[in-house]
């Protein structure tokens with residue numbers, strides 16, 4: 904009954920995981936630059952811009968709130984990853 908839709912979701916998830924890994928590797932490069940330049944992990948201005956930007960890519964504006972929620976979580980995880988990465992680098 905749900906096979907076709909779930910196969911589509913599985914395909915999308917595979918792509919999302921690939922992109923998540925690519926984003927996270929890039930975030931590690933950001934962490935390295937921040938560590939070298941004594942910069943704060945959190946950049947609230949940039950986070951606000953990211954959310955506005957991704958919302959502008961939507962075709963369905965009714966998803967704006969959910970997309971903001973998703974990106975708030977992605978960036979929270981991103982900051983946690985930078986923290987971990989910096990701690991390992993310093994140990």
Ligand SMILES: C=C(O[C@@H]1C=C(C(=O)O)C=C[C@H]1O)C(=O)O
Pocket residue numbers: 930933944945946947949950953977978981982
């Ligand atoms: C990756 C960065 O670090 C943090 C995480 C962000 C992100 O994951 O997009 C954005 C801003 C920062 O709070 C950055 O400064 O660009």
